[in-house]
Amino acid sequence: MYVDGKDVSADSGARLTIVNPATGRPIATVPDGVGVDVDNAVAVARAAFESGPWPRMSRTARAKALLRAADALEAASDTLYTLETQNNGRPITETRAQLSRVPEWFRYNAGLLAAQRDAVLPSDGPYLTYQKRAPLGVCGIITPFNHPAMILARSLSAALATGNTVVVKPSELTPLTTLAIARIVTESGIPEGVINVVTGGRDAGIRLTEHEDIAKITLTGGTEAGRSAAGATSKRFARITAELGGKTPVIVFDDYDPTRAAEGAAFAAFVASGQSCVAGARFxxxxxxxxxxxxxxxxxxxxxxxxxxxxxxTQMGPMISDRQRRKVLEYIDIGREEGARVAAGGEVPELPGALNDGFFVQPTVLADATNSMRVSQEEIFGPVAVVVPFDTEEEAIEMANDNRFGLGAGVWTRDIGRAHRVAEAIESGMVWVNDHHRLEPSLPWGGVKESGAGKDAGTESFDDFTWIKTIVVRIADDDVDWYGSDEPGRLN
Structure with a gap:
């Protein structure tokens, strides 16, 4: 683990084995942290917040530190994307493209910090009223296995820019780039103790969400994990941003060339082997x-x-684990039983050498499905594209919204009026038109319904790592004397 600028072991000495999912073979071990390890890391982060220099730096100094961190991450990008490819099995072309953008989040939030203005509010009478933003304190970041570096960068850069200290709990399956990033950022000039990483499983994550000194949790994961974290944080009125599950509807209208739409659909469905909360899952x-x-x-x-x-x-890699692969294969069988047609894939591929021990599943198309099938309603989190026919625009909107999730959605059409109309009608935190899965540091990321609450990225995320203090200053020369006034309700 990485605590107070040093590599540390779990209190118990226990360790987790990290596996390359493309081969099923071990590539590293990391400490198996639990509650006591979280407590130790939070204590360090709290001391760094209460008495360290980071929250007390000027905005300019903190922004410069973030820019140095961005430069250091950019310089280390080859090492980082190679490490992430080994750890989560995404093709190196994908990880290179994604991790090359990690520094953008640090530069964006450094820019927000440098440009931040405090509001002056209108007041009746002789008063100057203004607001000041202050950091929350120690923030917990819980990241998933599918995009560990990118999702960490989104929250970490905003938390640091606003003057908070951080404890990160990465997925127990993919902690390696998180540990590397924490070291790189600290060594670039962020004070020791500001960024701390506790590796471990479910117990460590639960303790982080329940810890009385954690002011905010940012979590990306499954809906049940988000529900548990929301319950824990609500007991002490801590903040939470939760990006959870999804079952992304992608509506393809008949005015769009079907071959070109299918090319976009393949990217939506199969990028990251379909292991993405916004993967195109329902066409x-x-x-x-x-x-x-x-x-x-x-x-x-x-x-x-x-x-x-x-x-x-290579264009597509494995599932993250054998457990996830078995889940995906079970859903393909469920689709068959429900009456969907396996038009492509649906099996474990034969691959050469050590790859045959990896956790691969063929890209799969389940055609002739209905929107009420389990494969159309439940999150599979694998390379499975479910295709459902519709007749009218109204029917498509109704089907898109007939789901408990609301994270992402797509619309493919050449009718500009329809594009805006349908995008507005879909119940989803994000909608792409004639594209998919595009993101920028300035674009708020998050969903509605059971896909979570709050936003990552954008000014919304930056602001939510702060609390607002309103200051009212009387600027009149005379004194305030309510009880000495001859006219009730008038201040002298």
Missing amino acids: LVQRGRYDEFVAALVARAEKIRLGDPADTS
Whole structure:
């Protein structure tokens, strides 16, 4: 683990084995932290907040520190994306593209910090009223296995920019880039104790959400984990931002070329092996072009190259674990039983050498589904695209919203009026039109319904790592004497 600028072991000495999911073979061990380890890390972070220099630095000094961290992360990008590819099995072309953007979050939040203005509020009478923002304190960040570096950067950069100290609990499956980033950022000039990482499993995550000294939790994970964290933080009125599950509807209208839509659909469904909360999971396709779309999507899925994630020719990697692979295969069987047609994939591929021990699943298309099927309603979190026909725009909107999740959505159409109309009608925190999964540091990221609460990225995230103090200053020369006034209600 990484606490107070040093590598430390778990209090118990226990360790976790980290596996390369492309081969099923161990690549590292890390400490298996539990509650006492979280307590130790929080104590360090609290001391750094209460008596350390970080919250007391000028905005300019803190912004410069974040910019130095961004430069250091950029310089280390080759090491980071190689490490992440080994740890979570995403093809190196994907991790290179994603991790090359990690420094952007630090530069963006440094810019927000440098440009931040305190509000002056209108007041009746002889008063000057203004607001000041202050950091919350010690913040906990819980990250998932699928995008560990990117999701860490989103929250960490905002928490640091606003003067907080941090304890991070990465997924027990993919802690390696988190540990590397914490070291790089600290060594670039962030004071020791400001960033702390506790590796471990469920017990460590629960203790972090329940800890009385944690002022805010930012969590990306499953809906049940988010529900548990929300309950824990609510007991002490701590803040929480939770990005949870999704079952992203992607509506394809018949005015869009079905082959081109299928190319976009393949990216939406199969990037990160479908292990993304905003993966295109439900394709609602207008009936007039439905057969053409399915045929084009099947053709594209069957050409996707599975293989060694470290090979630049590989287009799709494995599931994160054998457990996740078994879950995905079970859902494919459920789809068959429900009456969906396995139009592509649906099996474990045969791969050469050590890759055959990895946790791969073929890119899968379940066609001729209905929106009420379990495979259309429940999050599979794997490379499974479910395709459902529809007739009218109204029906497509109703089907898109008929789900307990509301994180992301997509619309493919050449009708500009329809694009805006449908995007507005979909109950989702984010909607892409004629594209998918695009993000920027300035774009708030988060969902509605059971997909969570709050926003990562954007000014919304930056502001939510602070609390507001309102200051009212009387600027009149005379004194305040309520009881000495001859006129009730008048202040002398």
